[in-house]
Amino acid sequence: MSATAQTVADVERLAERYKYGFVTEIESETAPKGLSEDVIRFISAKKDEPEWLLEWRLEAYAKWQRMSEPNWAKLGYPPIDYQDSYYYSAPKLKDAPKSLDEVDPELLQTYEKLGIPLKEQEMLAGVRNVAVDAVFDSVSVATTFKAKLAEAGVIFCSISEAVREYPDLVKKYLGSVVPQDDNFFAALNCAVYTDGSFVYVPKGVKCPMELSTYFRINAENTGQFERTLIIADEGSYVSYLEGCTAPMRDENQLHAAVVELVAHKDAEIKYSTVQNWYPGDENGKGGIYNFVTKRALCQGDRSKVMWTQVETGSAITWKYPSCILQGDDSQGEFYSVAIANNMQQADTGTKMIHMGKRTRSRIISKGISAGRAQNSYRGLVKMLPSADRGRNYTQCDSLLIGNKCGAHTFPYIESQNRSARIEHEATTSKISEDQLFYCRQRGIGEEEAVALVVNGFCREVLQQLPMEFAVEAQKLVGISLEGSVG
Amino acid sequence: MLEISDLRVSVDGKTILNGLNLSVPAGEVHAIMGPNGAGKSTLAYTLAGRDGYEHLGGTAKLLDQNIIGLDPEDRAMLGLFLAFQYPVEIPGVAGMTFLKTALNALRSARGQEELSALDFLKLVRSKLSSLGIDESMLKRPVNVGFSGGEKKRNEVLQMAMLEPKFCVLDETDSGLDIDALKVVADGVNTLRSPERGMLVITHYQRLLDYIKPDRVHVLAAGKIVKSGGPELALQLEAEGYGELLKASAA
Numbered sequence: 181m182s183a184t185a186q187t188v189a190d191v192e193r194l195a196e197r198y199k200y201g202f203v204t205e206i207e208s209e210t211a212p213k214g215l216s217e218d219v220i221r222f223i224s225a226k227k228d229e230p231e232w233l234l235e236w237r238l239e240a241y242a243k244w245q246r247m248s249e250p251n252w253a254k255l256g257y258p259p260i261d262y263q264d265s266y267y268y269s270a271p272k273l274k275d276a277p278k279s280l281d282e283v284d285p286e287l288l289q290t291y292e293k294l295g296i297p298l299k300e301q302e303m304l305a306g307v308r309n310v311a312v313d314a315v316f317d318s319v320s321v322a323t324t325f326k327a328k329l330a331e332a333g334v335i336f337c338s339i340s341e342a343v344r345e346y347p348d349l350v351k352k353y354l355g356s357v358v359p360q361d362d363n364f365f366a367a368l369n370c371a372v373y374t375d376g377s378f379v380y381v382p383k384g385v386k387c388p389m390e391l392s393t394y395f396r397i398n399a400e401n402t403g404q405f406e407r408t409l410i411i412a413d414e415g416s417y418v419s420y421l422e423g424c425t426a427p428m429r430d431e432n433q434l435h436a437a438v439v440e441l442v443a444h445k446d447a448e449i450k451y452s453t454v455q456n457w458y459p460g461d462e463n464g465k466g467g468i469y470n471f472v473t474k475r476a477l478c479q480g481d482r483s484k485v486m487w488t489q490v491e492t493g494s495a496i497t498w499k500y501p502s503c504i505l506q507g508d509d510s511q512g513e514f515y516s517v518a519i520a521n522n523m524q525q526a527d528t529g530t531k532m533i534h535m536g537k538r539t540r541s542r543i544i545s546k547g548i549s550a551g552r553a554q555n556s557y558r559g560l561v562k563m564l565p566s567a568d569r570g571r572n573y574t575q576c577d578s579l580l581i582g583n584k585c586g587a588h589t590f591p592y593i594e595s596q597n598r599s600a601r602i603e604h605e606a607t608t609s610k611i612s613e614d615q616l617f618y619c620r621q622r623g624i625g626e627e628e629a630v631a632l633v634v635n636g637f638c639r640e641v642l643q644q645l646p647m648e649f650a651v652e653a654q655k656l657v658g659i660s661l662e663g664s665v666g
Numbered sequence: 667m668l669e670i671s672d673l674r675v676s677v678d679g680k681t682i683l684n685g686l687n688l689s690v691p692a693g694e695v696h697a698i699m700g701p702n703g704a705g706k707s708t709l710a711y712t713l714a715g716r717d718g719y720e721h722l723g724g725t726a727k728l729l730d731q732n733i734i735g736l737d738p739e740d741r742a743m744l745g746l747f748l749a750f751q752y753p754v755e756i757p758g759v760a761g762m763t764f765l766k767t768a769l770n771a772l773r774s775a776r777g778q779e780e781l782s783a784l785d786f787l788k789l790v791r792s793k794l795s796s797l798g799i800d801e802s803m804l805k806r807p808v809n810v811g812f813s814g815g816e817k818k819r820n821e822v823l824q825m826a827m828l829e830p831k832f833c834v835l836d837e838t839d840s841g842l843d844i845d846a847l848k849v850v851a852d853g854v855n856t857l858r859s860p861e862r863g864m865l866v867i868t869h870y871q872r873l874l875d876y877i878k879p880d881r882v883h884v885l886a887a888g889k890i891v892k893s894g895g896p897e898l899a900l901q902l903e904a905e906g907y908g909e910l911l912k913a914s915a916a
């Protein structure tokens with residue numbers, strides 16, 4: 181298939197309802213149900229981890245047991261039984277695959293179905309210049325383009341591999357941005373995380389391609405706890421994208437990831453997410469519970485981190501990608517589209533903690549609610565006494581489709597420095613009947629008209645995505661709003 | 667081609683169209699004139715299927731099909747196009763994207779393949795240049811921050827691109843300078859063909875100098891009170907509606 185034909189086919193596939201809702205029949209190896217020190221030891225042993233990491237996990241587990249689930253978010257769900265889930269599931273492999281040819285063809289087919297051509301040949305022939313790490317349930321199965329990245333000195337591998345190959349780097353940074361006991365879900369992640377991606381970009385290197393991870397929950401009753409660690413050394417640049425899908429299942433599945441970013445002096449990290457976990461059906465049955473901790477440390481002067489997220493999936497989203505602006509003149513940006521349809525609930529936003537002088541942050545949030553969904557923006561802007569002339573601009577727009585849904589905005593502002601400036605703008609509106617009528621008069625069907633108008637509403641955010649993914653994200657906006665009108 | 671008979675429509679409980687009869691055969695351009703608040707835009711919106719216009723009675727047929735009750739997009743697919751008196755702004759949606767989405771929607775309804783990006787661009791460029799409109803207009807979000815004249819040009823461009831079977835233009839000439847007026851007139855004249863019908867709502871004889879209508883109708887108080895040839899427009903320009911309305915009331 182030619183590159184363009186492939187892209188067309190990918191996009192067409194995206195036009196189906198929840199097209200990711202299939203299950204792959206694959207033999208897998210699973211830890212006993214429930215959570216205990218033994219299960220943690222099992223996971224650690226399976227991954228051949230060094231002693232220090234096992235200790236670190238057990239320490240986190242002990243802390244987690246003393247913590248309680250946060251309840252301040254505007255989310256309602258029945259209590260989660262943490263003993264009723266599996267914490268480790270891996271596709272059974274004879275040996276770890278040394279090259280893509282050794283990866284189970286079933287698995288490759290799954291990823292192909294998801295529109296991620298894993299094979300490097302295909303990648304090279306395709307329009308995308310993107311290296312992909314694919315995480316299937318608990319393990320990373322393949323990372324493409326390794327050689328080309330190595331040439332540039334960029335390390336991009338699964339975090340398990342990084343523990344083996346670059347233990348010093350992992351030891352130095354793991355938990356350095358999100359402490360073990362930062363919150364209930366982060367502590368849980370520390371104890372049982374199974375895999376995820378690791379990126380290190382050395383001094384002065386501009387990463388030659390987009391890096392991407394694809395997360396997939398396949399096995400039943402399995403939580404996914406991935407851990408991502410990205411370090412951009414002085415003067416380097418990297419753009420990273422994660423995408424997520426899961427099969428349709430009647431039970432709720434738990435997903436609690438931790439992502440840590442470290443940007444050194446003059447470094448820039450662009451982190452984009454397209455989150456499309458299964459949202460549950462129209463009546464709120466099933467779907468992923470997505471409790472995620474994402475935080476960036478802008479450690480060096482003039483460092484910059486940009487979070488872009490398109491959140492369309494999950495039954496519940498609890499997520500606040502944040503920036504700690506420590507270096508002088510460092511910058512944090514947060515661009516978010518959150519769509520909640522049917523019975524979905526989203527409580528998402530960001531935290532910008534200004535520490536360094538002249539630090540700047542920018543928050544653009546677009547929330548869309550439809551059906552009977554509840555969508556909340558929750559954001560904190562904090563200027564510490566040291567943040568001389570710190571600046572923040574926040575714009576928070578909510579769009580309502582229909583009259584059974586809700587949009588809420590919870591901005592928290594704390595300024596401890598009188599030279600700092602904080603601006604906040606917020607709007608809430610209903611989708612305009614006039615706009616829809618205008619589109620429909622031109623022959624555009626109602627659902628497509630909604631998709632078009634909503635895409636326009638989100639444009640400021642969508643245009644921040646890497647080009648390769650912007651088209652998919654636009655399609656996704658339409659798909660996730662299907663059935664929201666009429 | 668367009669057959670309206672005894673059409674009665676109310677808005678917010680108030681009857682606006684009150685037994686309107688009108689027939690526009692294929693190949694003809696008819697003008698509608700009439701005082702402010704007479705119901706001209708109401709007629710246009712009713713034909714296009716806007717929400718909030720309650721149908722009290724009568725029929726409106728396009729190409730022998732009753733269109734009352736159809737969704738707006740289905741009427742568009744039958745070939746109806748409305749150039750809005752007040753074109754709507756759609757923030758964040760580039761004109762190019764909007765046009766392409768509309769054209770492809772209509773094409774797929776007609777069983778035609780979607781145009782490739784390249785063919786689409788060629789088509790747009792040829793229409794732009796024949797209408798003398800600058801391409802930069804399509805890079806901006808639809809109608810956002812457009813001047814009154816730019817909005818109207820944009821309507822004409824869309825009409826030229828979508829090649830509808832029947833066009834309704836609601837005061838597309840209002841507030842235009844001479845050059846823009848010519849763009850509108852050219853747009854109409856180029857689309858004139860034996861298979862196509864048009865209804866041009868206007869307050870000014872000026873436009874009718876460029877577009878020679880086959881018939882002119884006067885709409886007042888919700889119905890057509892007088893019809894005639896192009897000379898009727900000249901007469902109205904000279905005398906106003908006063909005499910005519912008095913006569914029709916008598």
Ligand SMILES: Nc1ncnc2c1ncn2[C@@H]1O[C@H](COP(=O)(O)OP(=O)(O)OP(=O)(O)O)[C@@H](O)[C@H]1O
Nearest residue numbers: 677678680682700701702703704705706707708709
């Ligand atoms: N939503 C509405 N609610 C109440 N009255 C309405 C509404 N829309 C239109 N009308 C009334 O219907 C009548 C006809 O309006 P319409 O816009 O059709 O007039 P028009 O002939 O197009 O006038 P103009 O020449 O000023 O454009 C007016 O009296 C107007 O106030």
Ligand SMILES: [Mg+2]
Nearest residue numbers: 706707708751
């Ligand atoms: Mg009017």
